[in-house]
Amino acid sequence: MLSDPPVAHARYTFGAWRSSISIPPEADFMPDSTTILVLGAGELGMAVLRSLAGRAKHSPGTTVSVLLRPSSIDSADPHKRRDIDELRSLGIGLLPADLAIASTADLSALFERFHTVVGCTGFVTGGGFQLKVARAVLDAGVRRYVPWQFGVDYDVIGRGSAQELFDEQLEVRDLLRSQDRTGWIIISTGMFTSFLFEPSFGVVDLALDTVHALGGWDNAVTVTTPEDIGALTAEILFEEPPIINQVIYTAGDVITYGRLAEVVELVLGRKVPRKPWSVSELREELAKDPGNPIKKYRVVFAEGRGVSWDMSKTFNARRGIEVVDVERWARGNLK
Template identity: 65%
Template sequence: MSHDHSILVLGAGELGIAVLRSLARRAASAPGVSIAVLLRSSTIDSSDPLKQQDIAELRSLNIELVAGDLTAQPEASLAAVFRRFDTVISCTGFVGGKGVQLKIARAVLEAGVKRYFPWQFGVDYDVIGRGSAQDLFDEQLDVRDMLRSQHETEWVIVSTGMFTSFLFEPSFGVVDLEQTTVHALGSWDNAVTVTTANDIGMLTTEIVFAEPRMAGQIVHIAGDTVTYRQLADAIDATLGLTVRRMEWSVPQLTGELTQEPENSIRKYRLVFAEGKGVAWNKGQTFNAQRGIAVCGLEAWMRENLLTDVGLSLR
């Protein structure tokens, strides 16, 4: 089937589903726009009730389900899948392991896709540079180099900072609500930019359809940019707590990573503690410049944490 603007989203995890919902809302009032999602056959045909619920939602949004496996399929096979779409948006995350992001980018270019949004929904890898504690980030720079070295496929990179929810992920350890403790990565004055998955989905859709057309650029967005001191203060004020405040220094985190060099969480902690490319001025972001409302840190806590931790506003 031919469309004026056909969009393929890779993956339907936390970010993918947010992007798909937002794109589907836009497509409902935009004639000629079609949305599809690439999922494993095992996911499409799953008997798991939760996955069935997700599949039913996607179908109710008139999203085409395309079977594919980004890890198992060779590049030529993926290119054959991508070829009929105008825009490809990768929402895969790092779950596929090393090499997958480069493989997807090569398949996109081989397919001659008009426009590509790679999986770069995170920190600013150019600023961080090569050789960081998180070795997966070097591949992100390889993808940028590949896209910049050609002119047939337009590309847009959306830098979002950390997902807001991940800042409160117990395994990450920055916010430990059970122990009412906040750990500062590197310094209390270090900052981190955070954006919710829903806002990333909404803003990515705005960027896809923005006029004049956006291409060949890195677009920064932000729900909030806060120092770890401001984070601790916000938790105290919003959740009615008095958190203990502990700093994890760069030397301490470096030593912990040396003890477990393959520990992904320790890699992330050290990168954020070093404080480069992980925060930017919210006032200079796409959403601020366009006057688009987003969910800030305190609003996210009120919506997601007050009930969960059995707390109420003072």
């Protein structure tokens, strides 16, 4: 097992972090040494970390660390222990901190020793969180930031959508674009491929033996698997010449709901009933249950703005990188 980089030995307090952490010589932070910090190690974070660790092995001077809650690092849960053991085996440093409760100043003090910060946290902490992290990154003088924007094209969707958290994503973009000290890369991936088949989302509902179309059968959606997002993120970060201050698009597939229904029938080997959900119908359902995040997402995707893009404009298509499409995913995962 490889030993953790020095950041793994920080205590779980913020005020004393400078005196409690082992800081390598200043030479280790010269421009030719890239220190990468990933925020979070959920499904996407783990995929990104695995790919970054693989690339770091072939990039002298590059180190990869991950910021995790102390309770996650010390957890006795077998699944979390498995992930922590894997991270350590990959040579990834473990930096203990709680993003949800830390102040902007606390986070800035943690971030300032890193060249690149990659956000993989999602929306789990609610409103204000992504802006707090972005401000901390800028205050720390981080040289490159990949915010949590692994999803739809928020610029096209615009403000005032059914999912109010999307407005904050636009505020993060405005903040990054308003300055020139920290470079940024926004990676738009569409939804996770698996989410199309998530029972709670209801698009492919095998329990009810039905495929629903959000807004109509000709509506399209862009999807990418977390594993492909991880691999493509690593490629984007190590691209030469460096990518900076750009929105980069990826796609494992760009698929209409009509084609999705065909794929489900092809893989299952039988006909599956189809039912469209109109925008008006989904808005009515949301009005009855306005706090339901799934119903908010259904409306956004049914409206069809900023949720799909041409495959030819994607990073993976331009680079000829193989990715997993919906049919391949379904053949490997549907029962």
